[in-house]
Amino acid sequence: MTEPGSAEIRVLVVDDHPVFRLGMSALLGSLAGVTVVGDAEDAEAAHAAVDAHRPDVVLMDLHLGEDSGIEATRDVVRRHPDVAVLVITMQEDDESVVASIRAGARGYLLKGASPDEVERALRAVANGEMILGPKVAARAMAAVTSGRTAARVPFPELTDREREVLDLVARGYDNTTISRRLVLSPKTVRNHVANVLNKIGAPDRSAAIVVAREGGLGAD
Structure with missing residues (x-):
């Protein structure tokens, strides 16, 4: 430095x-x-x-x-x-x-x-x-x-895009639907999902949905 x-x-x-x-x-x-x-x-x-x-x-x-x-x-x-x-x-x-x-x-x-x-x-x-x-x-x-504290960012270990993907996974959308909604290729979505599972320590998609909803994602 x-x-x-x-x-x-x-x-x-x-x-x-x-x-x-x-x-x-x-x-x-x-x-x-x-x-x-x-x-x-x-x-x-x-x-x-x-x-x-x-x-x-x-x-x-x-x-x-x-x-x-x-x-x-x-x-x-x-x-x-x-x-x-x-x-x-x-x-x-x-x-x-x-x-x-x-x-x-x-x-x-x-x-x-x-x-x-x-x-x-x-x-x-x-x-x-x-x-x-x-x-x-x-x-x-x-x-x-004013005594306020900044709002907690859910899953700060994720990138903005990964957080978007996890939110949609938590809403029950499959990869094809997520790719259409985010205008991403299916391969890119699969890669994002794999990265998300690894970062949040979820063994599979079902577990990720539970973790995501507990963290405040996936709400309507």
Whole structure:
């Protein structure tokens, strides 16, 4: 990880929108002491880029096509504990903030952040600090002062897509119906179901339905 006073912060930009990746890379590349070592559009490409370039900071969107940025964050932090993840997203709900921090992100910004806010957050997480953007911090403070707690995300070990699939399984839909509803191929649905069973520790589909309903999924 880059230490305070070091000459360079190496950054990887992960987002499924090419225009955003280009714009953010250009902004970061214009900052003193910051080098953009690459970009990626999905979780698989992000993991390969982190392995290849070992950046100090990964800027991570939460929605990467069918992939979950929260799951990608968890995997990056697990595989490379010295890499700081700074989430930058359109999502400002409490659940996304909590899930990101639990996954290991060191910062959380909204995409409407100013260039100065992005630079400040980048340098903070590179130096081992935790930082929330102004709007996110205001929401967090409001939640604390009002005595509220963020709603629990059911099955946080699942990606957003896997949680959708499990919800439909819990509703009693078969794979063919799920594939039509989510506009996915039957093979992709089968893979998602297999991953879900493994992650939640269910031996079969019937057991998964029970676990899912106990966790609050599958309700009409």
